[in-house]
Amino acid sequence: MQQTNEAALSANPDPRGWHQREVHELAAEHAVNPEHGLHANEVERRLVVHGPNELPSVAQRGPLAILAAQFTDFMVLVLLAAALVSGVIGELIDTVAILVIVLLNAVIGFMQSWRADRAMAALKQLAAAQATVLRSSQRQEVPAHKLVPGDIVLLEAGNKVPADLRLIHTAQLHVDESALTGESVTVAKHSAALPDAADSALGDRLNMAFKGTTATHGRARGLVVATGSATELGKVAQLLGPEDRTTPLQRRLAAFGKRLALVVMGICVVIFVAGIWRGEQALLMALTAISLAVAAIPEALPAVVSVLLALGARRMVAVHALVRRLPSVETLGSVTTICSDKTGTLTQNKMHAELVWVNGQSWLPGDEPPGPALLETLRAAALCNDAHQNGGTSAAQDWQGDPTETALVVAAQSGGVDKAAQEARWPRLKELPFDSERKRMTTLHPGPTGFVAYTKGAPESVLLCCASQWTTGGAAILDSSAVIAHADRLAAQGLRVLALARRDHLELPDTNAPEQVEQQLQFLGLIALIDPPRAEAEAAVRDCISAGITPVMITGDHPATARAIAQRLGIVDDAQAKVLTGQDLSALDDAALLLRVSQVQVYARVDPAQKIRIVEALQAQGEIVAMTGDGVNDAPALKRADIGVAMGKGGTDVAREAASMVLLDDNFATIVAAVREGRRIYDNIRKFVRYAMTGNSGEIWTLFLAPLVFLPIPLLPIHILWVNLVTDGLPGLALAAEPAERGVMQRPPRAHTESLFANGMWQHILGIGLLIAGLCLGVQAWALSTGHAHWQTMVFTVLTLSQMAHVMAIRSERDALWQLGLGSNKPLLGAVLLTFVLQMATIYVPALNPIFKTQPLSLAELAICLGAAAIVGVAVELEKAWRRHRGPSPASLAAEP
Numbered sequence: 001m002q003q004t005n006e007a008a009l010s011a012n013p014d015p016r017g018w019h020q021r022e023v024h025e026l027a028a029e030h031a032v033n034p035e036h037g038l039h040a041n042e043v044e045r046r047l048v049v050h051g052p053n054e055l056p057s058v059a060q061r062g063p064l065a066i067l068a069a070q071f072t073d074f075m076v077l078v079l080l081a082a083a084l085v086s087g088v089i090g091e092l093i094d095t096v097a098i099l100v101i102v103l104l105n106a107v108i109g110f111m112q113s114w115r116a117d118r119a120m121a122a123l124k125q126l127a128a129a130q131a132t133v134l135r136s137s138q139r140q141e142v143p144a145h146k147l148v149p150g151d152i153v154l155l156e157a158g159n160k161v162p163a164d165l166r167l168i169h170t171a172q173l174h175v176d177e178s179a180l181t182g183e184s185v186t187v188a189k190h191s192a193a194l195p196d197a198a199d200s201a202l203g204d205r206l207n208m209a210f211k212g213t214t215a216t217h218g219r220a221r222g223l224v225v226a227t228g229s230a231t232e233l234g235k236v237a238q239l240l241g242p243e244d245r246t247t248p249l250q251r252r253l254a255a256f257g258k259r260l261a262l263v264v265m266g267i268c269v270v271i272f273v274a275g276i277w278r279g280e281q282a283l284l285m286a287l288t289a290i291s292l293a294v295a296a297i298p299e300a301l302p303a304v305v306s307v308l309l310a311l312g313a314r315r316m317v318a319v320h321a322l323v324r325r326l327p328s329v330e331t332l333g334s335v336t337t338i339c340s341d342k343t344g345t346l347t348q349n350k351m352h353a354e355l356v357w358v359n360g361q362s363w364l365p366g367d368e369p370p371g372p373a374l375l376e377t378l379r380a381a382a383l384c385n386d387a388h389q390n391g392g393t394s395a396a397q398d399w400q401g402d403p404t405e406t407a408l409v410v411a412a413q414s415g416g417v418d419k420a421a422q423e424a425r426w427p428r429l430k431e432l433p434f435d436s437e438r439k440r441m442t443t444l445h446p447g448p449t450g451f452v453a454y455t456k457g458a459p460e461s462v463l464l465c466c467a468s469q470w471t472t473g474g475a476a477i478l479d480s481s482a483v484i485a486h487a488d489r490l491a492a493q494g495l496r497v498l499a500l501a502r503r504d505h506l507e508l509p510d511t512n513a514p515e516q517v518e519q520q521l522q523f524l525g526l527i528a529l530i531d532p533p534r535a536e537a538e539a540a541v542r543d544c545i546s547a548g549i550t551p552v553m554i555t556g557d558h559p560a561t562a563r564a565i566a567q568r569l570g571i572v573d574d575a576q577a578k579v580l581t582g583q584d585l586s587a588l589d590d591a592a593l594l595l596r597v598s599q600v601q602v603y604a605r606v607d608p609a610q611k612i613r614i615v616e617a618l619q620a621q622g623e624i625v626a627m628t629g630d631g632v633n634d635a636p637a638l639k640r641a642d643i644g645v646a647m648g649k650g651g652t653d654v655a656r657e658a659a660s661m662v663l664l665d666d667n668f669a670t671i672v673a674a675v676r677e678g679r680r681i682y683d684n685i686r687k688f689v690r691y692a693m694t695g696n697s698g699e700i701w702t703l704f705l706a707p708l709v710f711l712p713i714p715l716l717p718i719h720i721l722w723v724n725l726v727t728d729g730l731p732g733l734a735l736a737a738e739p740a741e742r743g744v745m746q747r748p749p750r751a752h753t754e755s756l757f758a759n760g761m762w763q764h765i766l767g768i769g770l771l772i773a774g775l776c777l778g779v780q781a782w783a784l785s786t787g788h789a790h791w792q793t794m795v796f797t798v799l800t801l802s803q804m805a806h807v808m809a810i811r812s813e814r815d816a817l818w819q820l821g822l823g824s825n826k827p828l829l830g831a832v833l834l835t836f837v838l839q840m841a842t843i844y845v846p847a848l849n850p851i852f853k854t855q856p857l858s859l860a861e862l863a864i865c866l867g868a869a870a871i872v873g874v875a876v877e878l879e880k881a882w883r884r885h886r887g888p889s890p891a892s893l894a895a896e897p
């Protein structure tokens with residue numbers, strides 16, 4: 001049905017710019033009715049013609065690039081060169097075996113990177129921007145990349161403009177165009193054509209909204225005139241450079257790895273020289289030294305850390321936390337303060353009106369029909385209201401929008417005032433949208449004396465604009481302080497209180513300035529809404545407190561409401577708890593705030609711009625702050641916080657973009673669950689580092705100490721590389737699946753500055769490494785002295801198996817393996833069993849013997865190897881028992897399952 005002039009759409013043959021032309025012309029050209037939007041089939045068709053609404057970005061790393069990256073390590077290249085040289089002059093079998101192992105290592109590295117990349121791509125997908133469109137007369141949320149020219153987009157404050165739009169209709173729309181023009185002032189937009197503005201600068205095209213800019217205020221409807229790279233942003237966008245994907249922890253590990261590499265190389269040189277000095281073959285010694293360097297230099301640590309972080313971030317989606325920046329996973333583990341909004345995060349945001357208070361009388365929804373004063377109050381509540389209807393019926397549950405407003409629609413309905421019917425009769429002519437600084441909104445409609453303005457908002461804010469009390473008989477004297485006192489009483493019960501007012505106008509005010517329209521109002525009444533606390537929030541607050549994290553409520557709501565809810569949730573424990581208001585905040589200078597901030601857990605009537613001061617003061621006190629926010633003005637505070645947390649359901653694009661984490665369910669408990677995950681992931685990174693480094697330390701000690709105790713070189717290059725392959729590969733990664741330690745949420749947050757190697761990790765790495773070496777060399781010496789010809793196979797086996805025993809034992813920093821249960825990390829158990837089978841294969845499969853230079857061990861010899869490996873497990877268990885005994889386990893530890 002819809003005939004589109006394709007040439008017209010793509011080439012804009014009219015020499016005039018979009019901004020110079022009338023909306024109806026453009027709508028006709030795009031074959032769309034701005035009241036109904038495109039039809040779904042037509043959208044599909046246009047999507048094929050115009051392609052997705054995306055900017056060209058650097059291509060994702062392809063599999064080949066990831067694979068190639070595995071071979072760029074300098075030491076691996078040296079090893080390959082040495083293996084080739086030795087192959088040319090010596091045994092080819094060695095060379096091939098080494099090549100194969102290096103290749104397998106690369107494959108494992110590849111799989112890790114691939115999984116990490118996949119996990120990150122999946123997260124990106126989840127975080128993709130949405131747009132609200134009108135299609136087939138229905139309001140819909142669609143992914144922004146699915147927009148096509150001709151789509152009708154509905155913009156609201158906080159939206160990111162999803163494509164280039166010619167504005168059809170605006171209500172106080174202000175747009176921040178700094179992303180495009182560099183100008184950091186917001187621009188007021190309108191919808192009239194600008195015929196004379198031939199080639200005006202982008203910033204002057206006031207009837208256009210451009211992709212990539214953000215609506216900061218008001219609302220609008222716009223026609224999509226360009227998508228993807230055809231947009232102005234697309235024209236200027238350089239190919240986005242690859243973003244820095246490393247996290248602070250990775251960078252620290254990489255720097256540490258470099259220093260350690262020098263030490264390891266020094267040791268390798270010593271081993272090489274000692275070997276030559278003892279008359280070993282130079283090439284063999286060179287290969288041994290290089291293999292050891294490859295095995296023991298922890299060059300893969302940063303990569304594995306990113307795998308653990310990315311997989312962890314992927315898992316966090318299961319608890320409804322979407323991490324937008326990988327470093328945040330690390331930071332989450334050390335959060336000390338969580339500042340949360342109240343409405344919707346701590347409370348359910350499912351509101352209903354408890355009572356309406358007019359002329360000193362309370363009316364409860366469901367009571368007998370209201371009198372005229374009440375009717376006028378309900379009419380104000382219905383008309384000064386942005387809730388909108390999706391279905392055709394006017395049933396209460398069909399109203400959508402801000403829960404505060406839908407609750408008002410429902411309350412009006414129960415008093416016989418139907419919003420749809422009212423609107424048909426008294427359509428909205430003009431509006432001053434709500435903002436959280438003014439804390440009120442006003443709409444203008446036709447009225448008995450010409451026009452009427454209805455205002456609703458926070459009581460103290462609305463009463464400030466009221467001059468009298470409205471009655472059916474005309475204006476009466478208003479006792480503001482009595483109204484405020486009653487509002488306070490209602491708020492102290494935890495109710496959310498709104499005030500309503502009205503004013504007759506003879507003429508429609510020709511200004512949008514709130515200070516001129518919102519004055520001389522006549523007060524109508526109060527409406528008190530219930531917004532019950534979320535059931536799970538109370539437990540989450542308790543978890544926070546036991547985890548050494550301070551929960552703080554920051555709300556735009558009334559201090560008494562805030563205190564009542566905070567008390568109900570356990571954020572504060574007495575009804576007299578101090579609440580700091582936005583006004584108090586303005587009165588305090590930064591130094592004074594610094595002194596107060598650690599004693600205050602509830603902030604009320606705070607406007608978003610003040611949140612940043614609270615974050616900064618907390619940070620100056622050394623706190624690591626997670627802060628929630630959903631509005632445009634929350635963005636600076638979200639950026640400033642250590643973890644900015646935005647709302648996935650209710651929040652704005654602007655907040656989401658500034659945040660490092662998005663709550664998919666807008667729930668406070670999710671933040672706490674994410675902190676718990678963050679702690680678990682950090683613990684597991686530590687476990688991996690402990691495991692891998694102890695293994696390396698064991699290998700180094702073994703090869704370094706052998707000549708000192710007059711033993712022959714215990715291991716061949718192929719053994720060293722094999723041990724490195726099988727031990728680091730599977731079991732190491734399976735540590736990512738390790739469940740959280742018992743009591744993760746009963747210990748204080750880790751200090752942000754704490755080293756990864758804190759709490760005795762160094763001593764463990766050196767000590768247990770030394771023990772492993774002692775066992776290897778002990779077995780070697782014993783076998784040599786008793787004439788066992790298989791001594792080298794035995795050392796090789798002890799080295800592999802002791803690492804398996806080690807990895808099982810270090811699954812917890814405190815708890816014994818039998819407390820954890822063998823089956824509580826099945827991937828790890830599987831990896832250990834597989835490694836064991838592979839090791840047995842190198843010994844007992846005849847075809848592998850010449851490759852690995854091994855011989856089948858007798859049962860007794862194997863038993864000795866197993867026994868030696870078990871000693872490592874026992875030693876780590878003793879270490880943990882000592883830790884449990886020494887560190888007084890918090891009494892509450894036992895409480896955690």
Ligand code: ATP
Nearest residue numbers: 341342343434436439440441456457458555556557
């Ligand atoms: P939180 O900051 O915890 O989310 P909040 O929703 O109360 O709480 P704001 O949205 O800043 O925070 O609202 C501040 C105050 O403005 C509210 O307490 C209420 O009195 C008033 N208010 C909120 N929504 C509206 C609205 N749609 N129309 C008029 N006034 C409103």
